[in-house]
Amino acid sequence: MAQNVIVPVIDLTAAAEGSALPVSMQQAWDFSSTITRANNSSSVAVNNAGFWILLINWSMRAGSGTENTAQVTLSDGLSTKVIWEVKFDQISGSLEPDGETTGFIVYLRAGDSLSIVSNQPEVFINCVSRQIADVNGNLVNPLGYTPQ
Numbered sequence: 001m002a003q004n005v006i007v008p009v010i011d012l013t014a015a016a017e018g019s020a021l022p023v024s025m026q027q028a029w030d031f032s033s034t035i036t037r038a039n040n041s042s043s044v045a046v047n048n049a050g051f052w053i054l055l056i057n058w059s060m061r062a063g064s065g066t067e068n069t070a071q072v073t074l075s076d077g078l079s080t081k082v083i084w085e086v087k088f089d090q091i092s093g094s095l096e097p098d099g100e101t102t103g104f105i106v107y108l109r110a111g112d113s114l115s116i117v118s119n120q121p122e123v124f125i126n127c128v129s130r131q132i133a134d135v136n137g138n139l140v141n142p143l144g145y146t147p148q
Contacts, residue, residue: 036116070125
């Protein structure tokens with residue numbers, strides 16, 4: 001039997017209430033962001049499980065005539081995998097410095113770590129990192145952000 005009653009449908013999802021952030025804002029740098037530097041060394045940048053946004057800045061200049069390498073590596077404690085790398089073949093003579101900035105997102109399992117590696121004194125690498133989701137994919141909003 002038909003009724004003359006209108007039944008409202010109420011959407012109670014986060015997107016409907018306006019508390020969901022667009023991706024570009026959810027991945028904003030904040031006070032929880034950290035910077036790690038390496039120069040002729042290896043430094044652990046991240047060792048907590050989850051999804052991390054990274055901004056990698058590297059620069060190289062002429063050096064000893066060897067191949068200069070900047071890397072981002074993942075380790076599970078048993079093996080290491082290079083996930084990003086730039087090489088600069090050195091030749092004798094004076095070369096202008098080179099460098100650039102790149103960014104990407106990585107996923108670390110429990111027990112994984114992410115390191116930045118510089119193989120020569122002429123190789124500088126910086127990594128700014130911030131967790132954007134936990135290991136289960138639950139988003140981590142910028143520090144101090146509270147949806148209204």
